[in-house]
Amino acid sequence: MKKALLFLILFPILLFFILITIRPTPQQLTEYLIAPKSKPASNELSVQFLGNTNLLFSDGTTHLLTDGFFSRPGAPELLSGEISPNRQMIIADLKRANITKLDALIPVHSHFDHAMDVGLVAEMTGAKLLGSSSTINIGKGYGLPAEQMQIPPLNTPIAIGKFKLTFIASRHWQYPDEAQRARLLDQDIEAPIVTPASIYDYKEGISYTLLIQHDSTKFVVQGSAGYKKEAIPTFDADILFLSIAGLESMDDAYNQDYQTHVIDAVHPEVLVPIHWDDFTVPLSKGLKTTSVLFKWLYGGDLGKAFEIVEANNLSKNRTIKVLPLWKPIKMSELISTE
Ligand SMILES: [Zn+2]
Numbered sequence: 123m124k125k126a127l128l129f130l131i132l133f134p135i136l137l138f139f140i141l142i143t144i145r146p147t148p149q150q151l152t153e154y155l156i157a158p159k160s161k162p163a164s165n166e167l168s169v170q171f172l173g174n175t176n177l178l179f180s181d182g183t184t185h186l187l188t189d190g191f192f193s194r195p196g197a198p199e200l201l202s203g204e205i206s207p208n209r210q211m212i213i214a215d216l217k218r219a220n221i222t223k224l225d226a227l228i229p230v231h232s233h234f235d236h237a238m239d240v241g242l243v244a245e246m247t248g249a250k251l252l253g254s255s256s257t258i259n260i261g262k263g264y265g266l267p268a269e270q271m272q273i274p275p276l277n278t279p280i281a282i283g284k285f286k287l288t289f290i291a292s293r294h295w296q297y298p299d300e301a302q303r304a305r306l307l308d309q310d311i312e313a314p315i316v317t318p319a320s321i322y323d324y325k326e327g328i329s330y331t332l333l334i335q336h337d338s339t340k341f342v343v344q345g346s347a348g349y350k351k352e353a354i355p356t357f358d359a360d361i362l363f364l365s366i367a368g369l370e371s372m373d374d375a376y377n378q379d380y381q382t383h384v385i386d387a388v389h390p391e392v393l394v395p396i397h398w399d400d401f402t403v404p405l406s407k408g409l410k411t412t413s414v415l416f417k418w419l420y421g422g423d424l425g426k427a428f429e430i431v432e433a434n435n436l437s438k439n440r441t442i443k444v445l446p447l448w449k450p451i452k453m454s455e456l457i458s459t460e
Contacts, residue, residue: 138415140414141413141414141415141418142197142413142414142415143413144413144414145400145410145411145412145413145414146411146414146417146423146424146425147411148411148424148425148428149425150425150428150432150442150444151398151411151424151428151444154395154442154443154444155444155446156443156444156445156446156451156455156456157446157449158446158449158450158451158452158455159455160452161450162450162451162452163182164182165181165182165183166181166182166452166453166454167179167180167181167336167337167339167452167453167454168180168181168450168451168452168453169445169450169451169453169456170219170448170449170450170451171396171445171446171447171448171449171451172187172192172215172219172405172447172448173191173192173194173399173401173405173409173447174189174191174194174235174236174396174397174399174401175188175189175191175230175236175343175345175363175365175396175397176188176189176190176191176192177189177343177363177396178219178221178450179285179334179336180450181283181284181285181336183283183284184225184282184283184284184285185221185223185224185225186224186225186226186227186228186282186285186287187221187224187226187227187228187243187247187249188228188229188230188332188343188345189227189228189229189230189236189237189345190224190227190229190239190240190243190244190249191229191234191235191236191237191238191239191401192208192211192212192215192216192239192243192405193205193206193207193208193211193212193238193239194208194211194235194401194402194403194404194405195208195234195402196402196403196404197402200321200402203320203321204318204319204320205234205238205317205318205319205320205321206317206318206319207238207239207241207242207317209242211404211405211406212239212242212243212246213246214406215405215406216243216246216247218405218406218448219448221247222247223247223248224243224244224247224248224249225249225250225282225283226249226250226251226252226282227240227243227244227247227249227250227251227252228252228253228287228330228332229253229257230329230330230332230343230345230346231254231256231257231294231326231327231328231329231330231345231346232253232254232256232257232260232310232311232324232325232326232327232328233294233306233321233324233325233326234321234324235401236345237253237256237257237260237324237327238260238317238324240253240257240260240261240264240266241260241261241263241264241265241266242264244261244266244270244271245264245266249270250270250271250272251266251270251271251272252271252272252273252274252287252289253271253273253274253327253328254273254310254327254328254330255273255310255311255327256310256311256325256326256327256328257311257327258271258273259311259312259313259314259315260311260314260315260324262314263314263315263316263317264317274287274289275289276289276290276291277289277290277355279333279335284336284337285334285335285336286334286335286336287332287333287334288332288333288334288355289328289330289331289332290330290331290332290333290353290354290355291328291329291330291350291353292329292330292331292344292346292348292349292350292353292384293329293346293348293349293350294306294307294326294329294346294348295346295347295348295365295367295368295372296348296372296376297368298371298420298421305322306322306324306325306326307326308326309325309326310325310326310327311323311324311325311327329345329346329348330343330345331343331344331353331354331384332345333354333355333357333359333388336453339360339453339454339457340357340358340359340360340361341359341360341361341362341363341453342357342359342361342362342363342388342390343363343396344362344363344364344365344384345365345396345397346365346397347364347365347366347367347368347369347372347380347397348380349379349380349383349384350383351379351383352383353383354383354384354387354388357387357388357389358388358389359388359389359390359391360390360391360392360453360457361390361391361392361393361394361453361456361457362384362385362388362390362392362393362394363394363396364384364385364393364394364395364396364431365395365396365397366395366396366397366398366424366427366428366430366431367397367398367422367427368422368427369426369427369430369431370421370422370423370424370426370427370430371420371421371422377430377434378434381434381435385434385435390440391439391440391441391457392440392441392442392443392456392457393431393435393440393441393442393443394442394443394444394445394456395427395428395431395442395444398411398424398427399411400412400413400416405447408447409447411424412424428442441459443456
């Protein structure tokens with residue numbers, strides 16, 4: 123009798139443990155993973171992937187970072203309802219990425235998994251925070267001085283060193299769950315956020331498509347798998363850093379529109395998937411895919427997301443390249459077909 127009771131108690135715990143530990147890894151992640159052939163020279167345009175949609179672009183003189191999200195609160199913190207930036211983790215990750223100074227910090231939108239850490243990261247690196255009024259309210263809540271923050275104009279290029287950036291208002295991926303959509307999308311953060319805060323305080327603000335040009339190299343960052351029809355002006359990108367999370371939960375019409383109004387709209391030669399790793403795992407543990415539990419609860423299926431991107435792009439002579447964590451990669455190497 124006692125044994126049966128013990129089994130009844132232990133079995134769900136064991137099952138939960140198994141479900142959060144098993145992380146299906148689609149073969150595409152290894153197939154498309156690239157390794158840097160050589161280190162970028164000090165004045166060479168490079169990109170460094172730092173998990174989720176953190177991308178560091180540098181030409182040796184000017185350094186731009188999207189998001190700067192390193193705290194990556196785990197499931198227990200997320201479930202507790204209150205989250206805060208993790209200073210130690212931010213310091214450790216900036217150090218590991220060799221980041222001491224940034225010219226601009228650019229969250230792709232204002233959800234916590236992109237913009238929660240902007241105050242600390244901007245303060246530690248001297249970066250100017252560029253983002254929507256929602257993002258600025260995160261900076262304000264932290265206490266960043268007004269002169270260190272700016273709302274960029276839409277559709278008009280701004281120059282930061284040799285980088286020319288155009289901010290386009292796009293749309294966020296549409297959560298299949300209506301309640302999530304109602305709480306997190308198409309809303310602004312109306313007042314400064316002081317942490318600890320709820321993940322639901324971090325409203326979307328504007329979801330951007332970033333068009334970036336550096337000399338003759340053109341690239342695009344799409345930080346969420348959403349689209350606005352006809353939003354992107356003529357742009358002939360070499361590389362598209364493409365958010366692929368959640369495509370597997372969308373219907374064919376949605377994915378076809380994402381293809382037409384984001385991917386095909388910028389004519390990339392190379393697609394670099396972003397927003398595919400489990401952002402509740404610290405970066406110090408490496409990039410991990412989401413667990414079986416996540417798959418069960420939310421229908422997450424990275425392999426399927428890859429298949430959708432492959433089906434719509436490989437026949438158009440586009441290559442897919444997965445970036446390793448931490449390692450700076452020459453942009454010229456990323457574009458090269460060798
Ligand atoms: Zn988001």
